[in-house]
Amino acid sequence: MGRTTGSANRPAATGDDATMAQFKITSWNIKHMHDAIAPGGKDAARLPFIREQIAQMDPDILCITEATPDLPLLQQWAATLHVPYVVPTIPGTAEALAKLPNNPRKALCKLYGYPDNPLSGSQWIWFLVKALLNLGAELQDPKIWRRFAASQYADAADQQRTDGKWGLYYWAERKAGLWNHVRQPQVLVATIAGLRVELIGAHLRSKLNSTRTGIWEDEARTTFTEPYLKEVMNDRIKLATEAENIRKYIDARFAQDANPAVMVMGDLNDGPGREVFERKHLYFDLIGNLQGSIFEAERFLNHARFDYGTPVTGSGEGLRWSYKLSGKDPLDPTRDPHLLLDHIMFTQRLVAKDTLPRIRSGAGLVEHAIHERVNAMRPRKVPETSDHRPVSVSLTLA
DSSP: OOOOOOGGGOOOOOGGGGGGOEEEEEEEEOTTHHHHHSTTOTTGGGHHHHHHHHHHHOOSEEEEEEEOSOHHHHHHHHTTSSSOEEOOOOTTHHHHHHHSTTOHHHHHHHHHTOOSSTTGGGOEEEEEEEGGGOOOOEEOOHHHHHHHHHTTOSSHHHHTOOSSOEEEEOTTSSOEEEEOOSSOOEEEEEEETTEEEEEEEEEOOOOOOSOOSSOBSSTTOOSBOHHHHHHHHHHHHHHHHHHHHHHHHHHHHHHHOSSOEEEEEEEOOOOSSHHHHIIIIIOSOHHHHHHOOGGGGGGOOEETTTTOSOTTTTTTGGGOOSEEOSSSOTTOTTSOSEEOOEEEEEOGGGTOTTOSSBOOTTOEEEOHHHHHHHHHTSOTTSOOSOSBOOEEEEEEOO
């Protein structure tokens, strides 16, 4: 397959061409990546097409969610892509791996903040950074996240916690508890065009509930049973507090820095059934929890899909989705099956006028064209590269 010339091969911009210098950041949920990348993995046939899709997208930084927990395997693979990529790590990683060289997932769980089990602990978040860019990129120790976020809770008990958990309260119940991230957000710190940028990679818990029977009170499927509604509401409250915890970390950064450059990206799992529960029961939306209040506009997170498409005509509206349900939404069959689960958001520092680097209008997109082109070449028996479409945004550097 042919591929486009990427930023790795672009000459340094000079003169009028400097306005075209771009830095591309992509976030992609690569479904069950470990099954594709592991030697003898059951989905190994997908791997050449995953490689090709990354080559054609050619991101300078790639955030992968649902990635393999096997760091050495990922590092070896990343170095063999169309251009070499490195996988930034947390200090102490090499020492932890040396203690359990045959089980890298277990070796790194505590250090990276993941649960020590093969189910929820098998979908990790990693950043791949082009080796030649020399960004000085490093992952931040989750201890910093936990202390920064905890400092922003009003509840004194939450402020004292250092284990990454927070208080959880269920609506209309005298029930309280604790919750924490199913997958600890990972923070990449990198210097882009002289600016310190924090990239938060997130993969929030799924809202797909365990209950598959006893959902409806009536044959017309208009009213949920009370046990199901209670279960699904409690699960969505947990999900909402994960988004709020990310917001708490960002608020902590604003308490330290008047104008931090922060980006949030990844699979936020705000669907299916979003409208049913958020409009009829919760009365707020997940992304709103994360973006912040317009009354504190300097802290509000912009969304890379907001002006996707031609800014004047808004012709990209029908393309603002990254995941398509295989059938009808089981909880809301009349809704559009196209969902926007994968997001990129950023603070005002990255859109400020007359400053660089800068995210200009129309700089975000969903990689529909490349995803479709690459997958059109695979044999029918080979699964798609992923059930999620990658999302990207470009920063203007000069």
